[in-house]
Amino acid sequence: MAGRMQKVSPIGYDKIDTEHFTIVEVMARIQTCIESQEWGVVRVASARLISEMMRHFEDEEQLMALRSYPMIEQHQRNHDCARACLSRFEREIDQTTPSEPAVRRCFGELAKIIHHEITDDDPRFVAHLKMLER
Ligand SMILES: [Fe+2]
């Protein structure tokens, strides 16, 4: 993939920021272990990533519904892309001998989707939350 996982800039909503920070941290660890082909560690860290990400998306989706966010469908589509990408990634790393290029490709796709989540979809949603607070 192009470059490392970027640092997270906070978007100003503590719960979401904390979860993003954890997700990016776990992804950085996974990336390092893909490079050294430590598949056992990749699998353990990925199980953590999957549970963190699933919980995060569910929380956001609940909050979007609760706050009648008008762009919920578009936002949810990106979450669904991430979920689909995660299961492809899981399939790749669950092979007896994972193919490093295939794992990298999948992980790169996931990183792109998460980057979009953190820098585009979520800031827009947080702007909506802040508007309601005013
Ligand atoms: Fe998010």
Ligand SMILES: [Fe+2]
């Ligand atoms: Fe999101």
